[in-house]
Amino acid sequence: MLSTAGPTAAGAGTTALVVVDVLNSFFHPDCGNYYPEAARVLEPIAKLLETARRRDTLVVHAVERHRPGLADFEQPKLPEHCQIGGLDSEYVDGFAPVDRAREIEVPKRRYSSFYATDLGLLLREQGVQRVVVVGVKTNVCIRATIQDGFAGGFQMVLPREATNSNRPHLEEASIEDVSRYFGDVVDLGAAEAML
Amino acid sequence: MLSTAGPTAAGAGTTALVVVDVLNSFFHPDCGNYYPEAARVLEPIAKLLETARRRDTLVVHAVERHRPGLADFEQPKLPEHCQIGGLDSEYVDGFAPVDRAREIEVPKRRYSSFYATDLGLLLREQGVQRVVVVGVKTNVCIRATIQDGFAGGFQMVLPREATNSNRPHLEEASIEDVSRYFGDVVDLGAAEAML
Amino acid sequence: MLSTAGPTAAGAGTTALVVVDVLNSFFHPDCGNYYPEAARVLEPIAKLLETARRRDTLVVHAVERHRPGLADFEQPKLPEHCQIGGLDSEYVDGFAPVDRAREIEVPKRRYSSFYATDLGLLLREQGVQRVVVVGVKTNVCIRATIQDGFAGGFQMVLPREATNSNRPHLEEASIEDVSRYFGDVVDLGAAEAML
Amino acid sequence: MLSTAGPTAAGAGTTALVVVDVLNSFFHPDCGNYYPEAARVLEPIAKLLETARRRDTLVVHAVERHRPGLADFEQPKLPEHCQIGGLDSEYVDGFAPVDRAREIEVPKRRYSSFYATDLGLLLREQGVQRVVVVGVKTNVCIRATIQDGFAGGFQMVLPREATNSNRPHLEEASIEDVSRYFGDVVDLGAAEAML
Numbered sequence: 001m002l003s004t005a006g007p008t009a010a011g012a013g014t015t016a017l018v019v020v021d022v023l024n025s026f027f028h029p030d031c032g033n034y035y036p037e038a039a040r041v042l043e044p045i046a047k048l049l050e051t052a053r054r055r056d057t058l059v060v061h062a063v064e065r066h067r068p069g070l071a072d073f074e075q076p077k078l079p080e081h082c083q084i085g086g087l088d089s090e091y092v093d094g095f096a097p098v099d100r101a102r103e104i105e106v107p108k109r110r111y112s113s114f115y116a117t118d119l120g121l122l123l124r125e126q127g128v129q130r131v132v133v134v135g136v137k138t139n140v141c142i143r144a145t146i147q148d149g150f151a152g153g154f155q156m157v158l159p160r161e162a163t164n165s166n167r168p169h170l171e172e173a174s175i176e177d178v179s180r181y182f183g184d185v186v187d188l189g190a191a192e193a194m195l
Numbered sequence: 196m197l198s199t200a201g202p203t204a205a206g207a208g209t210t211a212l213v214v215v216d217v218l219n220s221f222f223h224p225d226c227g228n229y230y231p232e233a234a235r236v237l238e239p240i241a242k243l244l245e246t247a248r249r250r251d252t253l254v255v256h257a258v259e260r261h262r263p264g265l266a267d268f269e270q271p272k273l274p275e276h277c278q279i280g281g282l283d284s285e286y287v288d289g290f291a292p293v294d295r296a297r298e299i300e301v302p303k304r305r306y307s308s309f310y311a312t313d314l315g316l317l318l319r320e321q322g323v324q325r326v327v328v329v330g331v332k333t334n335v336c337i338r339a340t341i342q343d344g345f346a347g348g349f350q351m352v353l354p355r356e357a358t359n360s361n362r363p364h365l366e367e368a369s370i371e372d373v374s375r376y377f378g379d380v381v382d383l384g385a386a387e388a389m390l
Numbered sequence: 391m392l393s394t395a396g397p398t399a400a401g402a403g404t405t406a407l408v409v410v411d412v413l414n415s416f417f418h419p420d421c422g423n424y425y426p427e428a429a430r431v432l433e434p435i436a437k438l439l440e441t442a443r444r445r446d447t448l449v450v451h452a453v454e455r456h457r458p459g460l461a462d463f464e465q466p467k468l469p470e471h472c473q474i475g476g477l478d479s480e481y482v483d484g485f486a487p488v489d490r491a492r493e494i495e496v497p498k499r500r501y502s503s504f505y506a507t508d509l510g511l512l513l514r515e516q517g518v519q520r521v522v523v524v525g526v527k528t529n530v531c532i533r534a535t536i537q538d539g540f541a542g543g544f545q546m547v548l549p550r551e552a553t554n555s556n557r558p559h560l561e562e563a564s565i566e567d568v569s570r571y572f573g574d575v576v577d578l579g580a581a582e583a584m585l
Numbered sequence: 586m587l588s589t590a591g592p593t594a595a596g597a598g599t600t601a602l603v604v605v606d607v608l609n610s611f612f613h614p615d616c617g618n619y620y621p622e623a624a625r626v627l628e629p630i631a632k633l634l635e636t637a638r639r640r641d642t643l644v645v646h647a648v649e650r651h652r653p654g655l656a657d658f659e660q661p662k663l664p665e666h667c668q669i670g671g672l673d674s675e676y677v678d679g680f681a682p683v684d685r686a687r688e689i690e691v692p693k694r695r696y697s698s699f700y701a702t703d704l705g706l707l708l709r710e711q712g713v714q715r716v717v718v719v720g721v722k723t724n725v726c727i728r729a730t731i732q733d734g735f736a737g738g739f740q741m742v743l744p745r746e747a748t749n750s751n752r753p754h755l756e757e758a759s760i761e762d763v764s765r766y767f768g769d770v771v772d773l774g775a776a777e778a779m780l
Binding site for chain 1: 658762
Binding site: 067068069070071072073101102104109116117118120121122124125126127 | 296
């Protein structure tokens with residue numbers, strides 16, 4: 001059940017695409033974390049999603065989901081955001097999960113998509129060894145997810161065009177740190193070929 | 196935000212009720228884990244739920260939720276069960292969460308409600324120190340949840356009338372183990388007074 | 391680096407032996423958890439250790455190690471035990487780790503050898519899929535370790551002769567629970583053949 | 586047992602000092618991660634250690650300790666380092682733990698001191714709410730530790746003089762990220778006052 005089929009075992013079936021926080025929060029002008037440059041990642045992410053779906057590659061939408069009315073350790077540091085039911089926690093138009101078994105949502109409450117979620121367990125259950133991570137922001141949730149995935153033994157891959165930040169100098173520094181210490185920063189075409 | 200109000204700090208606000216797997220799976224004759232004696236826990240659990248809601252105590256419904264079509268490490272050992280959307284993963288009539296902030300669902304895929312979930316984090320965020328656990332089966336999900344909660348530093352409480360098993364000798368042994376090694380086994384009235 | 395050599399990949403290299411709490415605490419008459427029947431597991435465990443060492447199989451000694459003078463969440467429930475430097479935290483004579491790379495100690499502070507340790511990570515790094523667990527007590531640390539290992543996706547194996555408890559009825563119940571819900575209870579010869 | 590004594594509960598007893606990787610690896614010219622500027626953090630760290638010891642504040646030495654001869658998921662990315670028994674895994678002269686109950690070592694195998702260790706559990710057991718983190722390198726182990734500590738609900742504090750990196754632009758970016766998203770960057774005097 002965990003094995004992969006086809007001629008390229010290292011490609012098909014053992015790579016997953018994790019899409020982090022493609023939510024209104026960062027992409028909708030009415031929301032608190034909005035920055036206009038975020039929109040530049042949408043076309044690259046759409047392309048990877050299209051490829052992943054065509055090849056039936058596992059896609060995980062790792063998205064902020066805080067419970068309204070309950071205390072959260074992020075609160076002393078961050079303004080309230082992405083409450084369940086709020087506008088900012090909704091998917092950007094066209095980026096919601098589609099209906100197929102190998103495409104799921106993992107709600108998260110921390111920067112890292114692995115923290116207090118079943119993402120690590122789920123990836124191992126599907127025999128995933130390599131994880132392509134895309135979304136926003138490079139220096140916050142993307143980096144935190146890559147740090148944790150690397151710690152857990154996954155080969156972490158970051159396609160350069162499919163992530164950015166509202167602060168380019170912090171984006172650049174995290175790109176360099178990821179490349180040095182956590183995984184591989186590749187171009188979009190290379191990432192697409194891995195799915 | 197994490198502090199408690201009122202005269203009995205040890206009671207109000209620092210105790211949560213965790214209701215484990217009150218799902219058709221165990222309670223509905225058409226489902227795979229059904230056993231008739233399970234129904235005996237429903238009235239005691241209903242009583243605790245009523246009290247918790249009246250006092251606005253935190254209630255967590257920790258419930259099996261497996262994703263259809265994805266591999267799961269439980270599968271070599273257990274028959275497929277509680278797939279999302281299946282009859283057996285639905286709440287028993289009258290035992291679904293009600294709409295209030297301090298009553299939530301935590302989906303789980305393992306016996307322990309703490310494993311690969313945000314339950315431990317969530318309880319700490321709400322300042323919870325004591326956890327009353329109820330539901331089925333005593334020697335499987337209830338015990339596993341209590342083992343993990345104790346490991347994490349919570350005072351675990353098991354009301355005797357609000358849990359059972361299809362195998363009474365295994366139920367009795369786990370009751371004794373819980374009492375000796377993990378927490379407190381109390382009667383229903385004592386548990387109610389803690390909420 | 392993670393691959394295994396030799397003709398029987400499923401046997402050699404992908405199975406580990408985890409020896410739980412073969413410490414004076416349970417085996418030395420002067421120590422708090424002593425019970426005379428514990429000694430019956432020593433010969434079977436010695437046999438498995440001898441086989442594992444001969445085949446260079448990974449052996450993990452998972453042992454209680456509490457830090458003197460620091461608070462521990464177990465304390466409200468359990469008497470102080472296995473403090474670092476104490477007589478009861480020393481290995482039973484002849485059961486200390488030997489000097490080879492694939493034999494290590496993992497200190498633990500909870501019943502489960504996986505809780506707040508690097509055991510799960512370590513086993514995955516070595517490519518381990520199957521874990522033979524031995525030691526004491528069946529219904530406490532052995533069962534807790536098996537519960538957690540199963541949750542993490544390992545095939546858990548318990549050789550019947552290599553574990554027991556001071557309370558035989560609780561031992562028997564956990565043996566049945568392990569067999570039904572967590573792993574395989576086998577005889578000593580079968581376990582030896584897996585190493 | 587978990588409570589704090591004295592007039593300033595928020596200060597004494599609820600803050601810990603975590604010293605990360607003050608090992609030869611980064612400070613000794615013969616070792617692989619050496620960079621000369623690392624030495625600048627030693628005096629500030631010595632000062633904090635002296636204060637913490639005088640006030641009997643909890644000190645945790647979180648240090649890299651890899652097991653020789655065993656596979657480690659870091660290996661495909663990082664050169665072998667800090668093997669147990671190696672020169673580079675030894676403490677810098679004068680920075681080893683001293684003999685008192687509230688000063689301990691936590692071995693780690695990942696950048697984050699919380700990953701696959703008992704650090705989070707230990708801090709909660711001691712009633713710690715605020716963690717002062719010092720050591721090297723700012724953009725790797727320090728940041729990773731602060732990210733995880735914040736995720737777990739601790740108030741993370743980074744004294745500016747007590748951390749640096751061989752790449753100042755990455756150091757600066759992580760300082761800004763920590764300040765924005767994870768905790769408080771303070772000067773040495775402020776950190777000392779918290780211990």
